[in-house]
Amino acid sequence: MSKDLPNSNVVDFPKRDYVRFYDDFVECDFCGQLTRGRVYDGAQQIECGACGSAFFEFYTESGGINFEADNGESE
Ligand SMILES: [Zn+2]
Numbered sequence: 001m002s003k004d005l006p007n008s009n010v011v012d013f014p015k016r017d018y019v020r021f022y023d024d025f026v027e028c029d030f031c032g033q034l035t036r037g038r039v040y041d042g043a044q045q046i047e048c049g050a051c052g053s054a055f056f057e058f059y060t061e062s063g064g065i066n067f068e069a070d071n072g073e074s075e
Contacts, residue, residue, distance in 0.1 A: 028048040
């Protein structure tokens, strides 16, 4: 009789790198937990560290945040 351990069923989740967005904890609008927000590598949204809901999204046109504010163009 073989005795199989369920190790083969363990899913190895790919590790995702993220940075914390806020220095201080903020309250998540969805779950009410305090989180500093997570921005995963390559993502354009801030996720709650507790429930994973995205409570802020970056809206960028070129895939990067444009910090150029003074380029001589005026409205
Ligand atoms: Zn949350």
